[in-house]
Amino acid sequence: MYGRERASELRERYPHAREVLGLYLALVEVWEAADPGGEASLTWAAAEVLPRVMAATVASGPRPLAEAVADRTDGVELLAAWMAGEDLTPVERFLARATMRVVPPSKGEGSGRAAGRCPQCGGPPQVSYRAASDDPLVSGRRALACARCPNEWNFSATTCPNCGETGKRTVHAETGHNAKPAIGRHEATPEALFPQLRAESCETCQRYLIDVDLARDPEAVPRVDELAAVPLDLHMAEQGYTKITPNLMGF
Ligand SMILES: [Zn+2]
Ligand SMILES: [Zn+2]
Structure with missing residues (x-):
């Protein structure tokens, strides 16, 4: 688990x-x-x-x-x-x-909190992920995983979980070996270091979140893969973005 x-x-x-x-x-x-x-x-x-x-x-x-x-x-x-x-x-x-990490949250602590916050405990999202699916109705749906408790919940793929902005979102993905992450959704190249990872930023609040695409790597475990995204984190910091909340290791 x-x-x-x-x-x-x-x-x-x-x-x-x-x-x-x-x-x-x-x-x-x-x-x-x-x-x-x-x-x-x-x-x-x-x-x-x-x-x-x-x-x-x-x-x-x-x-x-x-x-x-x-x-x-x-x-x-x-x-x-x-x-x-x-x-x-x-x-x-x-x-x-x-x-x-081993203490489950008490139920209901998150009720009445802002959208984008964990419905269970009110904590911020640590990582976002998209499930592998061939169904066009389901693809594009994403889930957020809580930074404070084990809970995960579905959340709009086009809305910023930090400020609720629905436009002005940018995807930053790494496109090849030694290449700087580029803006936009790209086909993963075979030599890409992180085909399954990208950063999604909001131009309104200047925050971002790592997003894990399980269609590109069904073995990915979002909370674990997010810890390996340090080069993307450094790139985002250079561009002036702040992660919605740092991960367990402080990145
Ligand atoms: Zn939570
Ligand atoms: Zn935002």
């Missing part, structure tokens, strides 16, 4: 993502071993999961992150602050997100 196999495969395919996906795989070990046995409370997560997330990060994380985590003594206050949407440092955000 965490895309362990996909993460191992992409770690081999994408040298630029080796460290990030290595840390992700270490976190998958922690998540798979975490068993709330009934109710998954913040107290349980702080006592049982957070210390393991820290240990995995120290052992497998990129050096700056591992060093930043090494002497922290975070507990339930950090998780509560994350849940309350308080401003956290990037390291705190990473620890809280990696820990809360």
Whole structure:
């Protein structure tokens, strides 16, 4: 359910993502071993999961992150602050997100929130994806995956999930080896590094989201593939766009 196999495969395919996906795989070990046995409370997560997330990060994380985590003594206050949407440092955000991955959201927290937000918990979308389909009525439909909880929901393919703008959207896709991402929807070339990934930006709010096309790679796991999109993220930053919300690893 965490895309362990996909993460191992992409770690081999994408040298630029080796460290990030290595840390992700270490976190998958922690998540798979975490068993709330009934109710998954913040107290349980702080006592049982957070210390393991820290240990995995120290052992497998990129050096700056591992060093930043090494002497922290975070507990339930950090998780509560994350849940309350308080401003956290990037390291705190990473620890809280990696820990809360195993805690299901309480139902109804997202009701009444803005469009483009998770109907379950009110969190922002992390990644968007289109299912593989030959049915023209279904193709073009897309789903958003929540950054705060495991929920995914259908959302208009032509609307910005951040500001609701329905026009002025641009697709940035990589077109070939060593090529800069270009604007527009292109046929994937065989040597394309990311045939399954593109960035979709909104010209009104200058935000973007990585979009995963499962028709081009049915094996893709949107939340895992999104972690490997760093070169696209760097390109988007150069163009002046900001991701709707950074991913688990802070990109
Ligand atoms: Zn959610
Ligand atoms: Zn927008």
